[in-house]
Amino acid sequence: MRRTASLVLLAFAVFLAALAPLLRWYAYPRLAKIPPSQYQEVVLEAKDATLLDYTAGMQPKKVDKVTIVQTLKGDVEASKEIEASAGKDVVVWDTLTYIMGPDGKMVSQIPERYIFDAHSQDPVHATGEMVDGDPVRREGIEFKWPFFTEPRDYLYFDAQTRTASPIHYVGPRTYRGMDVYYYEQTLPWTKVALPKKMPIEGIDPKTFEQSTGTSLWYQAKAMFWVDPVTGAPVNAEQVIEQEMRGGIAAGAADGRLTVFAGHVKMREDYAAYTVDLVKSNRTKVLALHTYAPIGLAAGALVLLGAALWLEARGRRRGGAEDGEALTTPLTAAV
Secondary structure, rough: HHHHHHHHHHHHHHHHHHHHHHHHHHHHHHOOOOOOOEEEEEEEEEEEEEEEEEEOOOEEEEEEEEEEEEEOOOOOOOOHHHHHHOOOOEEEEEEEEEEEOOOOOEEEEEEEEEEEEEEOOOEEEOOOEEEEOOOOOOOOEOOOOOOOOOOOOEEEEEOOOEEEEEEEEEOOOOOOOOOEEEEEEEEEEEEEEEOOOOOOOOOOOOHHHHHHOOOOEEEEEEEEEEEEOOEEEEEEEEEEEEEEEHHHHHHOOOOOOEEEEEEEOOHHHHHEEEEEEHHHHHHHHHHHHHHHHHHHHHEEEEHHHHHHHHHHHHHHHHHHHHHHHHHHHHHOOO
16 A cells, blocks of 8 residues: 555656646746736826916916826737737737826827737737827837846837837835836937827817927936836836927027926826736736746655655565564474
8 A cells, every 4th residue: 555655646746746847938938928908097197297388378387286197908809810910929008198287188198009929028010000190110118028027228118209218227126015126218308299189179280390390309217116027017207398399489588398397106096006916916927937836846846755755664664574474483483
């Protein structure tokens, strides 16, 4: 019975030992991916900001708060269509950045379609990739870093400039009890496209720029606190400045008219929700990548040790019984 039990334990040990690397190097790369049906909403605020008042002589003024609502929705059908030709798991995100003034009225809104590899987060170029209706060809990452983010610089796409530039790894940080990586990207003054949706109805951005000679310029400092396991930002902030130059701005003292200036931060309730969500997903990724493979390997070693112990005990027991069988007749003869 002991020999049978040891063989059973040995078989289970071999099974677990084989399953551990299979889970880590075969299952994990296939199962760790962004779901195509993801939906998320985040509210950000810029308090004590400067905002251009389009109704009061086109003059910038200080306001208590500017609110930015970012909505992200996965398009499952579009993902399936692109996957058929791309030959890999693809995610299609439709996002909308909706900016409101202190009175709740729209300042601008910018839609995006972001298409990327579900596993690596590398961009996938396909029909429909755009920012504010303009076709783009993204390079680098946007919104999310890869799983198991490395402490190094990445190429990050900025929707305003429609370009990618390095976002620099600054160092490790602790944010709300989480160990994260902190990244910064600084964009110099750059001429950008006017939003297609503006507070004044009937204005065509291209016609407006051509007829008035007014252009929009933008500079920003972007800051991200990123969970290195999931690659998801747990916090994001931006210091943004936008201004009009030339045309209607020519009357200003320096020929520049501030459109927006403020420090954009995630609203407190959404910041707390984001941390909880990332922590939950972090546990799932670690379970698949680390906890389960190590647990299986440890279980295999325990079962192997138990199998060897039973086998050794059985051999000792068998040897003792053989010794008794040989010595008993000699004792009786004496």
